Amino acid sequence: MLSSLRVPRFILVVENDPPLLQTLADTVTGLGYDATLATTAVDGAILGEVAPPDAIILDTAVPDTTGMTTFERLKTAHPGVPIIMVAPVSAEQFARDTLKRGAFDYITKPLNVSHLTEVLRSAVRRSAS
Numbered sequence: 026m027l028s029s030l031r032v033p034r035f036i037l038v039v040e041n042d043p044p045l046l047q048t049l050a051d052t053v054t055g056l057g058y059d060a061t062l063a064t065t066a067v068d069g070a071i072l073g074e075v076a077p078p079d080a081i082i083l084d085t086a087v088p089d090t091t092g093m094t095t096f097e098r099l100k101t102a103h104p105g106v107p108i109i110m111v112a113p114v115s116a117e118q119f120a121r122d123t124l125k126r127g128a129f130d131y132i133t134k135p136l137n138v139s140h141l142t143e144v145l146r147s148a149v150r151r152s153a154s
Contacts, residue, residue: 034058034149037078039069039095040111041087045136049082049111052141058149064088066095073099078106080129080148085112085119092116096123107148111136 036053040046041064053060061076063069066087073081081099085092092110099108107129112120120131129151130144 034079036080037061037073038082039063040084066090079152081108085116
């Protein structure tokens with residue numbers, strides 16, 4: 026029966042801090058989604074172009090460009106895809122500014138996994154509709 030088929034959700038995670046990247050990847054896969062990981066903005070953009078994601082988790086401070094440039098590039102490439110920003114508390118205002126520009130939501134570091142889970146599930150639901 027076709028209605029029982031599960032279509033895996035693809036989450037693009039762009040984060041340059043290895044321990045946080047691992048935590049994000051573990052959370053994404055623990056929820057049953059497929060995670061594709063990038064440690065630079067360029068890699069994230071390329072991976073996002075190869076296979077359009079259902080949601081994006083994006084660090085505000087990835088190397089090789091500014092957080093806003095990365096956000097704008099991914100938002101332009103994937104206008105309907107929810108983008109969840111990850112920001113240290115010191116950059117929370119920047120993350121709030123991305124909400125005004127179309128980000129789905131943001132989470133702060135140190136990471137609260139239960140909050141991330143809630144936000145990610147909500148983003149995937151939005152993407153599926």
